[in-house]
Amino acid sequence: MQRIPSPNRRALLQGAAAAALATTLPVGSALAAPARPVGPVGSRLTLPSGLQTGDVTSRSAVLWSRASGAGRLHAVLHALDADGERVSPRGKGKGHGPITLRGGWARPETDFTARLSADGLPAGTFFETEIFFEDEHGRRGEVGTGRFSTAPGRRSDGAHTFVWTADTAGQGYGINPDVGGMFGYETMRSLAPDFFLHAGDTIYADGPIAESVEEPDGTVWHNLVTEEVSKVAETLQEFRGRHSYNLMDENIRAMYAEVPVIATWDDHETTNNWWAGEVLEDDRYTVRDVNTLAARGRRAWQEYQPIADPRAMSRGSGFEPTRIYRQIERGPDLDVFVLDMRTDKGENTDGLEQHETSMLGEEQLQWLLRGLRTSKATWKVILADLPLGIVVPDGKGQESIANAEDGAPLGRELELARLLSGIKAQKTKNIVFLTGDVHYCAAHHYSPERAAFTDFDPFWEFVAGPINSGSFGPNEMDMTFGPHVDFQKAGPTMGSPRDGTGQFFGRVEVAPQGEAFTVELIDANGDVQYTRTLTPES
Known part of the structure; x- marks a missing residue:
């Protein structure tokens, strides 16, 4: 074998x-009830279930995560070249910013899960991703990192x-x-x-x-x-x-x-x-x-x-x-x-x-x-x-x-x-x-x-x-x-x-x-x- x-x-x-x-x-x-995470008052939001990317095509991807409390999902996508250097995802060379995206709200009604759809991505591109939630006061929580290729x-x-x-x-x-x-x-x-x-x-x-x-x-x-x-x-x-x-x-x-x-x-x-x-x-x-x-x-x-x-993404x-x-x-x-x-x-x-x-x-x-x-x-x-x-x-x-x-x-x-x-x-x-x-x-x-x-x-x-x-x-x-x-x-x-x-x-x-x-x-x-x-x- x-x-x-x-x-x-x-x-x-x-x-x-x-x-x-x-x-x-x-x-x-x-x-007791890990599906209902509640952190201490004033603590930053965490990612108790990690992050996922799914249904990735040549032009799109769905990004998912789950928060420890109510918050809004955000993602930052950094395109990389063959040498692992960050480049513009729109094909304009080095020095241009990443793609920033904002998704739905993590609430008790969705068990604090949320997702966002990244559309119009360049084909055949490797991305490093940063995922985090912001609470209702605009405070950024724990940042999870991942990667995927279109x-x-x-x-x-x-x-x-x-x-x-x-x-x-x-x-x-x-x-x-x-x-x-x-x-x-x-x-x-x-x-x-x-x-x-x-x-x-x-x-x-x-x-x-x-x-x-x-x-x-x-x-x-x-x-x-x-x-x-x-x-x-x-x-x-x-x-x-x-x-x-x-x-x-x-x-x-x-x-x-x-x-x-x-x-x-x-x-x-x-x-x-x-x-x-x-x-x-x-x-x-x-x-x-x-x-x-x-x-x-x-x-x-x-x-x-x-x-x-x-529907869930648009209404939260x-x-x-x-x-x-x-x-x-x-x-x-x-x-x-x-x-x-x-x-x-x-x-x-x-x-x-x-x-x-x-x-x-x-x-x-x-x-x-x-x-x-x-x-x-x-x-x-x-x-x-x-x-x-x-x-x-x-x-x-x-x-x-x-x-x-x-x-x-x-x-x-x-x-x-x-x-x-x-x-x-x-x-x-x-x-x-x-x-x-x-x-x-x-x-x-x-x-x-x-x-x-x-x-x-x-x-x-x-x-x-x-x-x-x-x-x-x-x-x-x-x-x-x-x-x-x-x-x-x-x-x-x-x-x-x-x-x-x-x-x-x-x-x-x-x-x-x-x-x-x-x-x-x-x-x-x-x-x-x-x-x-x-x-x-x-």
Whole structure:
């Protein structure tokens, strides 16, 4: 196995990260309501959850942070040249000032989170960022620093790289200072990717995190804990507390300060395998109406992700759901299409309906086909929060698109069949699906020559995760769309993230001019498990 260079990772993690975590919060400590930070009267505002940049394109970026109290978000962007010297971001040479921006207000109504949109940025430019809040008296608070690069505006001579994964803080495995916290994030950061795709299950709202967890081999896993993560999330504040908990991890904070995020959601941002209209039969919940839980979970997710929300930015308060599915243009070589496979997902039946049942919904399906058809990028990545051909049972039904029957498409598979046949009909080439969800890594090639449904062009799907959750799998495959398992690897069932060998992420390198698309599946220690290079079709 090839090993990705990650200098002094273990020393770094077990030293700096663990020490910072341990001195901040001793093992087993129970913090009261970290999502409601209140500092001493007269103290300057701090950044208790760090900072993030997200949805970065050739011309724009969203900047996010969270304050310790009420204040207005500000950002200063310094453009750098190849030598690291500050230059004018408008192309006028040295000596011109940075870009200064003012965003929305951090208030209790948004859990003191705020964001701003930086538009009209120059393409292919590296920025150092300074983020801070000013209180109502105009006093500047703590300054957080980060960096990001806008995507190239034209074909460049350099390669583009990004990483993706899923599943953070699941199965009771939270922040463990004994192992250096969520060190898989540090491994990803050390590769200096241009951006990061989180394929969902960004939190586990339905998975309480206790002070200790017994691992399958009897070893005891120790967690930092907070009040909000001690039970299933039901109130808005409990959902928020799940997000702020993950941002207590030094590895996540360091990565998010340097690597722009593009995220989607899946089920655990609300509760396991949910669908709209479901009524829970789970004694852990006093709120059984999933629609109520999903609305609260979506609001908390949106507040904590660096995703544009024009209404919140313009008014500084109030809430309106942001459309989660979206297209992120990353220059001439790459477009990223982010799916939302949860909002319009139908009930988890056996999936054998003769009529089409919903996963994407008609509006999103047509949006995706149109975006793929009009995209001028060489490679089109579809970030899906659910795999296409993996069977994922849910009691007597199926959580997955696949229905465990290898014949002609039925139920949700009919919607996928329309998507794939539509892509073929409009002659869109060079599509790659990236996903997570199933807690193991895999590479699947889909081809009509092996399939019951044949009206589609061959394509690849790559699966990565978990990054800090229990391991599972591998699962069975449904042959309706003819998948071939080129590779798969799973950790032990309910295995912990302790040694990193059952935790996975993917890395993609898009070669200059888009001439190759290389995928690596890597464990949390940086060891490459699998490599596949694709070449574009014209």
